[in-house]
Amino acid sequence: MRSALKMRLEVDGHTAAVLDGQSRIANWLYNRLLEEANALRQRFRETRDPDAARVLYTERGLRDRIPALKQEFPFLRTVHSSVLKNAALRLSWAIREHQKGRHGRRVRGVRWPRFRPWKRKWFSLLYDEPWKGYALHGRMLELSLGQSLDPESGRRRRVHVTVRLAEPPPDWFRHDMVRQLRITKEGRIYYAVFTVERVLPDTRPAGRIIAIDPNHRNLGYGVDTEGVATEIANPWFLKALDRRIDEVKSLRDRCRRKSVRVVRPGGSVSWRPSRRWQRLNAVLDELWRVRREQTKVYLRTVANRLYREYDGVFVGDYTPHGGGISTKMRRAMNNQSLIGRFKETLAWTAARSGKVYGVWEERGTTRTCGACGSAAPDGIPPEVRQWTCPDCGTRHIRDENAALNGLARVLAKFGVPCSGHLGGHVAVRTRRAWRFDGLGIREMPRAAGGRVDDHAASRQEIKCGA
Incomplete structure (x- = not known):
């Protein structure tokens, strides 16, 4: 069974600015893809273009737009690919849930996605694969942020940031249990939320x-x-x-x-x-x-x-x-x-x-x-x-x-x-x-x-x- 392990992070001013910048870029990508989705939706309504529907209503249609956007907007390369990918997947999921509500496949309808104001809600950073883009050494959590251009060599190099967990992980926590990591912010406090898969004990007979x-x-x-x-x-x-x-x-x-x-x-x-x-x-x-x-x-x-x-x-x-x-x-x-x-x-x-x-x-x-x-x-x-x-x-x-x-x-x-x-x-x-x-x-x-x-x-x- 999967559960979440939420641990507070000790973040200084520089690291907070870096994480906020990553969240801003992911939020920008979400809004940019939503702008394209609105245009595709209007085009499909007018022309019934199957290519527009394929991009708009499939799980990975919007995600496949990210490589072209990286070419047009190089600053997207400074964010890890998992974070960008999941920003697109989050939007695609919201669109499909809206369609399910329209066609009666949901108990309650869901409105069409809206643009997200970053100042109102921090966009979380999701690394959806085990230990890809992040590593944990004791209480030190290392996050990969993407690539930056080295002005001397002209080559791109991987950039990392290291943050410290406020408390050590619990005794039962093992690296092989981790399935994904999400970085969130509540108020002014940052958290690392690990999704872990645990083996549950067998149900015992009820006594009292x-x-x-x-x-x-x-x-x-x-x-x-x-x-x-x-x-x-x-x-x-x-x-x-x-x-x-x-x-x-x-x-x-x-x-x-x-x-x-x-x-x-x-x-x-x-x-x-x-x-x-x-x-x-x-x-x-x-x-x-x-x-x-x-x-x-x-x-x-x-x-x-x-x-x-x-x-x-x-x-x-x-x-x-x-x-x-x-x-x-x-x-x-x-x-x-x-x-x-x-x-x-x-x-x-x-x-x-x-x-x-x-x-x-x-x-x-x-x-x-x-x-x-x-x-x-x-x-x-x-x-x-x-x-x-x-x-x-x-x-x-x-x-x-x-x-x-x-x-x-x-x-x-x-x-x-x-x-x-x-x-x-x-x-x-x-x-x-x-x-x-x-x-x-x-x-x-x-x-x-x-x-x-x-x-x-x-x-x-x-x-x-x-």
């Missing part, structure tokens, strides 16, 4: 499992086969980050119209944002980078903690899809929801550790009593966090009851022989809450229907009749 009900009040509420109920708290830091992002974005957008008119030597006129806008935009990019990294650490920490305790993790199939009474609620339910990424992280963690991941159907689990099986006729409104079954009188915590019903469905459908509970009913005996504190998961007691508190970690045993 947990069924998790995902929602928005918390990341999820789970019940395991030993009767332990766990509430996984949402990342507390996202609200503060989102508030700061909104403040900076508001300040940036307020001064966006104060642009500088630039007249170039050829007579062309362009508009450049003010220095204040550029400074605020750099701060905003850094905030978004921090948010992405902290969210990634949070999800991986939760997933690893779950698979240290359980052999199988099963999550409800709920996915946010619009709705919400107010703008704030819609933003929390759609833009800020981590449910989809949480499922992807769990699936990969399970495959990497040889354990089990699955999804169970949530339909009807909230309104159905986990004790007697009767369903509330009018459903349970979202604001009701606890409710009493009208038939048997059992008092339920909303999310806990849904997770209990999900666990029963998992045991019945997948036939997991867990602690003698196959097809039976599991009673909740212990409640706890997990909160991410930046370094790991802190476990705290949770009272029935209460909120996550910050006191010392322990478990609260549920008394009989509670």
Whole structure:
């Protein structure tokens, strides 16, 4: 199975300028090929020329234009051929995906490619063959940049640049695992992303499992086969980050119209944002980078903690899809929801550790009593966090009851022989809450229907009749 190993690079000012120059040229080539593609598209529409279609709609049609462009624009030779080739292939892929959407071969349509502004998004440098154009010696990564003209001899020579990894590669990393390398930039930080091919362990039989009900009040509420109920708290830091992002974005957008008119030597006129806008935009990019990294650490920490305790993790199939009474609620339910990424992280963690991941159907689990099986006729409104079954009188915590019903469905459908509970009913005996504190998961007691508190970690045993 292929995965990505992302490592930060220590880049000085000179190396940063070199990498930015490589990215600019690759971005220029993409836009140049897109300009030709637009002309070919118009020609094909008017004349149905098969040669235009062959260049435009095949995988390597635009890539084969690169040698002629190198003759016309010699500065393209200063970039490695793999980087230039993949800039063309990226455009060809986008065009083919657009065609698939037009002809109904995709669920959702894709628009025709647009010109890429380099200042808005850094164009990544992709070396798509194992150890071709790059080499790693310990923590030193050597990149090939193409050829430059030697003024003394008049010959072209290969140019290289060397950067240092911020941390040594992990112990499991081997050179024969690498399939490709991509150099990226997020904000002001450069990364080396190695695509590695790993042999995954065989899936082991599931012993102890947990069924998790995902929602928005918390990341999820789970019940395991030993009767332990766990509430996984949402990342507390996202609200503060989102508030700061909104403040900076508001300040940036307020001064966006104060642009500088630039007249170039050829007579062309362009508009450049003010220095204040550029400074605020750099701060905003850094905030978004921090948010992405902290969210990634949070999800991986939760997933690893779950698979240290359980052999199988099963999550409800709920996915946010619009709705919400107010703008704030819609933003929390759609833009800020981590449910989809949480499922992807769990699936990969399970495959990497040889354990089990699955999804169970949530339909009807909230309104159905986990004790007697009767369903509330009018459903349970979202604001009701606890409710009493009208038939048997059992008092339920909303999310806990849904997770209990999900666990029963998992045991019945997948036939997991867990602690003698196959097809039976599991009673909740212990409640706890997990909160991410930046370094790991802190476990705290949770009272029935209460909120996550910050006191010392322990478990609260549920008394009989509670």
